[in-house]
Amino acid sequence: IVGWDAARETVMSAYAGFDPRMAEIAEPFFTKGWIDAGVKPGKAPGAFAHPTVTDVHPYVMLNYLGKPRDVMTLAHELGHGVHQVLAAEQGEMLSSTPLTLAETASVFGEMLTFRKMLSEAKTDAQRRVMLAGKVEDMINTVVRQIAFYDFECKLHAARREGELTPEDIGALWMSVQGESLGPAFEFMDGYEHFWAYIPHFVHSPFYVYAYAFGDGLVNALYAVYEENPEGFQDKYFDMLKAGGSMHHTALLAPFGLDATDPTFWDKGLSMISGFIDELEAMEA
Ligand SMILES: [Zn+2]
Structure with missing residues (x-):
């Protein structure tokens, strides 16, 4: 079982290892309550990042249970979140990415986190x-x-x-x-x-x-x-x-x-x- 704090640390250090700016953009998701990670009765399954509107900020929804795959899901959705923050300056009409690139930042975030976890395997x-x-x-x-x-x-x-x-x-x-x-x-x-x-x-x-x-x-x-x-x-x-x-x-x-x-x-x-x-x- 990977605790929430350890998952946060893993993903944040993988992001920071790529570029400190990436971790900086991801930070408020944790510190300002932009992630709903807990599992509770009646909550929808799955995970997603929603950009809301471009002059506010995105939200991430997860069902975090502490499995290694959940750490990758956090890395994935946070990648979408970072993408949504960066693209927000395009405004409402042009911020959302075409299908071809929709999964770029999320899968890249996973790749960074996977490489980091692999390098730390004991x-x-x-x-x-x-x-x-x-x-x-x-x-x-x-x-x-x-x-x-x-x-x-x-x-x-x-x-x-x-x-x-x-x-x-x-x-x-x-x-x-x-x-x-x-x-x-x-x-x-x-x-x-x-x-x-x-x-x-x-x-x-x-x-x-x-x-x-x-x-x-x-x-x-x-x-x-x-x-x-x-x-x-x-x-x-x-x-x-x-x-x-x-x-x-x-x-x-x-x-x-x-x-x-x-x-x-x-x-x-x-x-x-x-x-x-x-x-x-x-x-x-
Ligand atoms: Zn995705």
């Missing part, structure tokens, strides 16, 4: 558990969401040819699941209906790409930061301050990144495969 076993968890999260965010996207493409193309029965949809679902998860899995009876539990398929078709895009983007950004940390922070803050006022091609140009170039995505994917290699090397 035993190999702890390190292995953390790496395995991170790899699992990344596979969920990238491989699984892309499989969801493939499913939607196939589904919409098939629907254009005529009406589909639940069995038809289930067959499309199983074809992409089999392909994305590989031969290691045995699917239980009933799994063919699991497409029905993803609300995005109905409420925001093709939204799922944003998760994979965000994860790949942050991995590429982090790789740039590791290669050449000099001056990275200023560019990073400028990107967050721009809110929704610029296209991702303009926002990423100062980092020498271009999401339309396949090597950009290779940068992101090679971080995931690097973690998997590290994990496999530990399996002795």
